[in-house]
Amino acid sequence: MQLVVCLKFMSELKSISPLDGRYQNDVKDLSPIFSESALMKYRLIIEIEYLLALSHEPKIKEVREFNDEDRVNLRMIYEKFSEEEALKVKKIEKTTNHDVKSVEYYLKDKLKKINGLKDYLEFVHFALTSEDVNNLAYSLMLKDGVAVYLRSLRTLLKELKSLSWANKNVALLSLTHGQPASPTTVGKELAVFYYRLFRQLDVLSQIKLQGKFSGAVGNWSAQAAAYGRVDWPAFSQTFIESFGLEFNPLTTQIESHDGLAQVYHALIRINNIIRDLNQDVWLYISRGVLKQHKVKGEVGSSTMPHKINPWKFENSDGNLGLANALLSQLANQLPVSKLQRDLSDSTALRNQGAALAYALLALKSTLDGLARLEVDRQAAQAELDNHWEILAEPIQVVLRRLGYDQPYEKLKQLTRGVRITRAALQQLVRGLKIPKPKKDQLLKLTPEKYIGLAAKLVEKYLK
Template sequence: MEFGAAVSSSSSSTFRVLTNHHLCSLSSNKTPLKTNLFPSKGFSFSLKKPFSCTAAITTNNATISPSKVKGSNEGDYSVFELSSLTALSPLDGRYWNKVKELAPFMSEYGLIRYRVIVEIKWLMMLSKIPEVIEVPGFTNETHQYMQSLIDEFGMADALEVKNIEKVTNHDVKAIEYFLKDKCQSHPEISKVLEFFHFSCTSEDINNLAHALMLKEALNKVLFPVMDEVIRAICNMAKEYAHIPMLSRTHGQPASPTTLGKEMAIFAVRLSRERQRLSQIELLGKFGGAVGNYNAHMVAYPEIDWPKIAEEFVQSLGLTFNPYVTQIEPHDYMASLFHATIQFNNILTDFDRDIWGYISVGYFKQLTKAGEVGSSTMPHKVNPIDFENSEGNLGKANAGLSFLSMKLPISRWQRDLTDSTVLRTMGEGLGHSLLAYRSTLQGIGKLQVNQTRLDEDLNHSWEVLAEPIQTVMRRYGVPEPYEKLKEFTRGKAVTQESMQEFVQGLKLPQEAKANLLKLTPHTYIGAATELAKTVDAAVNLILESSN
């Protein structure tokens, strides 16, 4: 998708709006500069004095002036055909390049494609049931033809289904008619066309399609990026394992840690949720109108339909749920979305901590030529990647929380509220994916500022009050906590004053010598080792799900 652009004082410029049937282009009497609609290195254009531009927007049948577009609430809405500029969701516009990998799975196209797969696989299953003599076993050539309908399914096929839906006003019935049309001239399948969608309710097809959509989107897109985030944070933990850092509890100086150990905590927390996600079973039902195989058993009473349904669902790589109404109750979806929310919550915690470390100067951010941090303050290098991530995680969690609360609730044997809601699953996953990639981008810009870390440690000798009073307890010094509280709380403590305090303690010489050697930089306990061994901890968690 490309467009040409030229801005000048010429009055002959025209702008053509991109729709599904147009290319988006600007033209004038000057040679236009060609550029991608979403160039990776920014938008390039030519500007010619006196900085004026006249343009007209052209649709299929008419040219609309800019003034008409400006008052679009009173004008022709045809100029706002769906494009990256008119999409209501930024996922389909501004952020498309960062989330488009989800489109084959979580879009309307994806839903249609997986419905087609389920319908075809069901007919193939029927051909393998001996009692269904009306659908004899298919030849290898017929199996190959039906498989080709799946393998070669493309955008043109999906658009054909949508055109049929305009007539039927029923999306699943449109799939059935589409397949009948595709197979009406086939010598074998044409004889059994009425066994497409045999004994099925729409939700038999839909629930399996939705489960397959989620399975593929998670396995092929979300999980790999989640794993990439975990690996990136593990690498931070190991790289920064030895770098001492002042802790802060309640925002106040506390016992030192290492920067790497604090990163390791997030890697382990995220890996636990990642493991939990991979263990959630994706369920499917195939029991007819209300889950009892009513029509099946009237047509073929001698067949064990619950067993056939279980085999069919499992053949798709899903777990069979025998106890259902017209719909699969969506409890597994609620569990899946809750687990994703918790992963996102942990990553939000990470984003905020990194934001804070940048704010106090523990991290610098690598700059990129040409980037702007503020429209008015030239010096700014803002932590925008972590802020973008946090914002999108919040948006994702809002949608996923609604889905997990709403989907398990359906009146009696079924109402239609789940149908419209299920179409929004891609939004929550899309904002999650966008957030993960923003976090990864931000991590790639981080550079440790050792000077600032050292500065805070050197000004926080009071944190050694904890180990000193602990050693005093061991050797029976009276009221150790109270003595250190009186000496340090609310007071300025220096290296000299702290060592003078230790010199005056009645302790064994070796214990006193060890305390005198202690500094805020060295009082880090097992933090370094915990950070260095983070890979083993994460791998142990993730391998337990296999």
């Protein structure tokens, strides 16, 4: 056990990417989906399921219909695919210098050892181009990776909803253009981020990735040459849809990647919303209206002992930037290909796991940061008490309703750029020539009470 732990730390220390080193534990759920070994496994799934599909096609007489034992034996190849088996594929690749062909040869070697299947070796990867396998594999990887990511995103939504409800009535001084403005509540401001993220989660969840399975230039040319009586588009559609993907009938050698780009762009929007949340929380901490719990043993500064830095939100920001840089490059690069095919998409696609990992890492950092927060109600109240001039807005609006002459202009003259005390504002109200009920209403108004429908908005839209 001690040796295993030692080897793990040595591996982390030698990793080029912090995703496989420092942050490996935070993104470990993505490793079985996006690693090199995982890519091999997804390719094997496509190759084996394709062979099984060929066996079900009655017009392909040369491949008998496989029985239950055959199906179990074939699927066991990818279900029990291990690192040891992945090394065998890499060994083959040293000779072929072609990753997909290496998987094909590996699978053929496996079939030779299964009774009753060695006669069908040449129907492995039959009439396919590498992209037929790769586009489905990469789409399934992204589909599964996004499912992992969405679990954490839903956790963030749950946390934001809880914080919104808990603080729906806690008044907070707004700042527009960095200047004191009409109050809001802590809960309502967090609800804004909940609502934005909820909408984008819905968008991301509904994107259906596409797949192609139509050969070297998208015309099923080799398939039709070998078996002209088979309806290859229909065969391919059934095969692709069996993986929960959408059939793309019109492509070149490569699938157009527009669906992948949709996912990347959806993730970018989600990341930007989380960046906005991080920034606002960071500023609330800076103002003192949010405070962070002390974590025993942690150090805020190597020289200033008193510090508790909002480093979780800063860490999140940095990783969101990295995620968006990769996602943006992927979204711009992949839908563009020279004529029927170039290899630029191949090297780019290998990085979609890193892009999603940075996004997941950032999301988890934000979650950790939120768990350390609480509202400093005294600080929030002190801010409001220092800015009674913000009540100039409701006063001038009430005066407008009463037909008062130029109320906005008169309040502007008295309050613009000036800090007004409670006593000064109430003296102003007492001097107004308006009906007593309205005057009493304005005298009862305080900054913490001037929150409009903030609490009701949380109750209505965050049920």
